[in-house]
Amino acid sequence: MRRFAYYPGCIAEFSSKELDATTKHLAPMLDIELLPMPAATCCGAGDIAEAKPNLYLTLNVRILSQAEEMGVDILTICNVCTLNLRRANKMVKEDARLLESVNEELVKVGARPYEGTIDVTHLLWYISTEEGLALLEKQGPKGLNGLRVAPYYGCQLLRPSSVMGFEDPDKPQSLERLITALGGEVADYEAKSSCCGFPIILAREQVALKESHNALSQSRDAGADVMVTPCPLCHLAMDAYQRKAEAANATEYNMPVLHLPQLIGLALGIDNKIMDFKRHLVPMDRVLEAVGA
Amino acid sequence: MAKTTFDIFRYQPDVSDAHYRQSYDLEHEGDFTILDAILRLQDEQDGTLAVRYSCRSAICGSCACKANGKTVLACMSQVEDVKKEFGTETVQVDPIGNFAPLKDLIVDMDPFWQKFKSVKPYLIPDGPAPEKERIVSKEDMQKLFRESACILCAACYSECNSLAADPEFVGPAAFAWGYRFAGDVRDGQRKQRAKLYTGEHGVWDCTRCMYCNERCPKGVNPRDAIEKLGGIAFQEGRSMKDAGARHAKAFLISMRTGGKLNETVLVPFTDPVKAHFDIPFALQMIRHGKAPSPIPHRIQKLKEVQKLMKNVKETI
Numbered sequence: 001m002r003r004f005a006y007y008p009g010c011i012a013e014f015s016s017k018e019l020d021a022t023t024k025h026l027a028p029m030l031d032i033e034l035l036p037m038p039a040a041t042c043c044g045a046g047d048i049a050e051a052k053p054n055l056y057l058t059l060n061v062r063i064l065s066q067a068e069e070m071g072v073d074i075l076t077i078c079n080v081c082t083l084n085l086r087r088a089n090k091m092v093k094e095d096a097r098l099l100e101s102v103n104e105e106l107v108k109v110g111a112r113p114y115e116g117t118i119d120v121t122h123l124l125w126y127i128s129t130e131e132g133l134a135l136l137e138k139q140g141p142k143g144l145n146g147l148r149v150a151p152y153y154g155c156q157l158l159r160p161s162s163v164m165g166f167e168d169p170d171k172p173q174s175l176e177r178l179i180t181a182l183g184g185e186v187a188d189y190e191a192k193s194s195c196c197g198f199p200i201i202l203a204r205e206q207v208a209l210k211e212s213h214n215a216l217s218q219s220r221d222a223g224a225d226v227m228v229t230p231c232p233l234c235h236l237a238m239d240a241y242q243r244k245a246e247a248a249n250a251t252e253y254n255m256p257v258l259h260l261p262q263l264i265g266l267a268l269g270i271d272n273k274i275m276d277f278k279r280h281l282v283p284m285d286r287v288l289e290a291v292g293a
Numbered sequence: 294m295a296k297t298t299f300d301i302f303r304y305q306p307d308v309s310d311a312h313y314r315q316s317y318d319l320e321h322e323g324d325f326t327i328l329d330a331i332l333r334l335q336d337e338q339d340g341t342l343a344v345r346y347s348c349r350s351a352i353c354g355s356c357a358c359k360a361n362g363k364t365v366l367a368c369m370s371q372v373e374d375v376k377k378e379f380g381t382e383t384v385q386v387d388p389i390g391n392f393a394p395l396k397d398l399i400v401d402m403d404p405f406w407q408k409f410k411s412v413k414p415y416l417i418p419d420g421p422a423p424e425k426e427r428i429v430s431k432e433d434m435q436k437l438f439r440e441s442a443c444i445l446c447a448a449c450y451s452e453c454n455s456l457a458a459d460p461e462f463v464g465p466a467a468f469a470w471g472y473r474f475a476g477d478v479r480d481g482q483r484k485q486r487a488k489l490y491t492g493e494h495g496v497w498d499c500t501r502c503m504y505c506n507e508r509c510p511k512g513v514n515p516r517d518a519i520e521k522l523g524g525i526a527f528q529e530g531r532s533m534k535d536a537g538a539r540h541a542k543a544f545l546i547s548m549r550t551g552g553k554l555n556e557t558v559l560v561p562f563t564d565p566v567k568a569h570f571d572i573p574f575a576l577q578m579i580r581h582g583k584a585p586s587p588i589p590h591r592i593q594k595l596k597e598v599q600k601l602m603k604n605v606k607e608t609i
Contacts, residue, residue: 010554014590015583039593041552046501047544050523051532055605059548059598083503109600155454159503160514169507170363171379195454195502202563203536204498210458211500240583244574279582 004075005067006034007085007120010042011232012077015240018276019232022261023077023123025274030127030135030264034075037066043084045233046199060088061102065114074120077261079231080199083156085120087163092116122157124230124260125166128174133181141267143183145291149263150187150219150227150255151175154234155195169193175228175260182267187224191215196237209248212237216245216253226287230260240281256282266291294320297372298383299330304394305341312394315339316383321372327386328356328367331398343397351510354446358398359387364451364508389451391460405447408463412471412490419481427479436609440473440518442511449505449515461494465505465515468496472518475525476609487522487529496522497537524609536564549602552592556585 012020027034040063042048049056063085067074076082092099093116103113126132151172158169167174172193176186194215197208216238219227229235239257246252258266262275272293277284287293299317317334328346335342347353349368356367361379367386375384392400418427449465456462468490475486490496496519505515523541526532532542543562547555561568568575578584592598 014554014556014586017582039552039597041548041592041598042544042554044544044548045554046520047541048548050496050520051527051538051541051545052605052607053520053524053609054607055602058601058605062597062601105601105605108604109597111594111597111601155502155504160506160516162506195500197454197458197500199501200455200498200537202560203540204459205567207455207459207498208500211454240578240581243577276582281577281581 001031001033002126003033003035003072005037005070005072007037007040007063007074007076007081009076009078009081009232010045011236016232016235016259016279018279019077019235019259019261022259022265022270022275025270026261026264026268029139029268030132032075032126035070035072037063037070040066043081045080046084049084056084057088057091057098058102058105060085061092061099061114062106062111064089064118064120065106065112068115068118069112073118075123075126076120077123077230077259078233079122079154079156080233082120082122083163089116089118089120090163122166122230124157124174124178127264128178133177136181136264136268139268141182142269143291144179144263144267145183147184147287147290148187148223148225149179149184150189150215150222150224151179151192152196152215152219152227152229152234152238152257153193154229154231155193157230158193175230178263179228182264184263184267187219187222189215189218189222189224191218196231196234198233198237201237201241205244206248208237209241209245212241212245213249213251216242216255217249217251220253220255224255225290226256226258226284228258228260228263232259235259242282254282256280256284256287258284258287266293269293295323295325295373296320296382297330297376299334300383300385301331301334301342301397302387302394303342303397306396323373325372326368327358327360327365327370327372327375327384330372330384331367331386343399345399352444354444357389357446357448357451359385359389359451361385362387364389364448366446366448366510369510389447391450391453391456392447402447404460405445405450405464405466408467409445409470411463412467413482413486414467414470414474416474416477416480417482418479429478433478437473437476439513440469440476443469443473443513443515444511446510448508448510449513452504452508454502454504455498455500458500459494459498462498463490463494465499465519466513468522469513469515469518472521472525475522483525484529487526487531490522491526491531491535491538495535496526497535497540521609524607528607528609539563545602549599551590552595552598553590555589557587557589560585
């Protein structure tokens with residue numbers, strides 16, 4: 001059993017509770033023990049970095065230090081959290097003076113200083129390696145019954161590769177490996193690692209809806225039954241805002257969107273009530289029918 | 294000797310309006326860049342093939358193009374490396390994206406230069422000039438080290454997702470230069486620059502696709518510069534002046550009051566008008582359980598965070 005400090009991120013805890021619930025249900029089946037982080041803050045989602053860069057760094061190092069105290073690495077289920085935590089980690093690991101100055105601030109407020117020993121990984125990275133796929137195989141998955149799945153990576157789990165580094169950002173294959181291993185078919189398309197627009201969707205909605213159009217229209221044209229994403233922010237842009245994107249781009253997509261653990265959950269046959277598809281805005285009926293769930 | 298097929302984007306407006314592709318075979322040494330290939334083809338096979346280049350040493354920033362879809366400097370990119378990276382014997386060469394082609398690999402850079410000029414990419418000191426030179430400390434110069442390395446090749450614009458969706462977005466290189474001067478201790482226009490860079494199509498329009506950081510051949514990290522300009526805008530009192538700024542401000546409020554994102558604050562705070570009039574969408578979100586919780590979230594040890602928010606000084 002691999003133990004992780006579990007950092008679901010704000011969206012999975014609030015707007016997209018179905019992601020958190022499915023992850024927690026799946027964890028033991030994937031040989032993972034998820035340890036809660038009750039004093040962890042939001043990672044700032046790039047917004048705090050864009051307003052107060054030093055504060056962003058200090059808050060994220062505080063989170064890393066909490067995991068270090070627990071003696072385990074951090075597991076995330078969100079692209080944006082992964083980037084923010086990994087970036088802060090890289091910054092202080094590569095600059096001893098910077099780490100020292102951040103630690104001074106942490107100690108001043110009674111927080112634990114960070115020693116720089118923790119790694120941050122995403123569930124997709126954990127499960128799409130050979131060992132991860134073997135864990136799935138052990139569960140005897142009933143499979144996806146040839147479901148055509150469009151992988152949608154988004155941006156921040158791939159780029160910048162100097163911070164993320166799990167796979168080639170121009171030829172990612174982790175979702176493809178997972179889809180194939182679970183008995184699905186990959187519906188490939190170019191925009192799978194383009195931006196969903198979510199970071200600016202509240203402030204610049206019309207621009208953001210042009211961005212999500214790329215992946216939604218191309219995955220539809222590639223004949224996908226469903227899209228899957230490792231990021232709850234991408235999920236909101238692709239699912240919750242899909243009808244708006246249709247209106248803005250004068251087209252129809254009708255593209256149901258799965259969170260990564262829901263794709264695994266469908267293949268392993270876990271209870272639909274746990275995955276709570278009613279919380280999605282685009283109906284999942286045709287997907288459930290196709291996999292016989 | 295190696296052998297490669299080059300599949301090149303062609304556009305010859307003097308002859309026809311059509312865009313087409315043309316293949317050329319070339320035998321070449323192992324140590325051979327994309328630019329070497331284009332120039333050899335021009336010399337030996339097709340004098341009409343057009344490319345913009347100058348220094349051949351990754352300094353002038355003229356020869357950015359796409360090799361197998363990925364934006365590179367042609368003079369810095371080895372043909373054999375590209376083939377190996379993509380597992381192909383053919384190398385596709387295209388002009389950079391997000392610009393209109395003028396002829397073959399040459400694009401119209403006018404919009405790029407206009408945006409570059411719009412950020413006032415030069416020092417504007419305040420007050421009368423001192424008798425001697427203005428001394429800048431090593432530490433102060435170090436802050437601008439990355440941005441100073443920009444060669445204006447526009448590789449960062451080529452795959453910028455914000456620019457693709459909004460052609461008026463000022464964009465990564467121009468903002469890197471913006472920070473190069475806004476962050477310079479000799480400049481006297483910090484407040485004015487903060488205003489100039491944060492209107493519509495400004496720093497808050499960056500969608501954070503991170504392509505600029507990924508593609509920059511000089512390690513400028515333009516996205517990081519955009520982030521620093523956001524920080525300067527906050528220091529210069531612009532945190533309530535734009536929906537993008539208020540979006541960031543809502544994160545700070547959430548952090549102080551609960552430690553986690555408070556969606557009840559985020560949506561109406563970012564755009565109060567839209568939040569009031571977008572009722573059908575709000576109802577849909579509520580119906581699917583996506584309504585924000587009325588009870589604010591509160592992490593353990595929130596006091597630590599509140600103290601950090603008071604103590605940590607920004608140094609941009």
